[in-house]
């Protein structure tokens with residue numbers, strides 16, 4: 444599913460009917476097994492829509508709640524895309 448098109452955790456939770464928090468746990472597991480097969484989980488990081496701050500160093504896969512720079516809460520969700528190894 445993720446290999447076909449990128450999805451946010453929110454979209455994935457709706458598709459597979461688990462909570463967004465559980466989606467993050469599944470994605471972490473998925474990232475590890477992908478690594479073994481030569482692929483990787485590409486994460487387009489969450490971004491602040493107010494000041495364009497990008498959450499590049501964020502290791503957790505859940506959506507941040509507010510921006511550390513401007514305290515804004517208009518954040519785009521991270522988008523996940525699976526890249527499969529050859």
Ligand SMILES: [Zn+2]
Nearest residue numbers: 491494510513
């Ligand atoms: Zn901001």
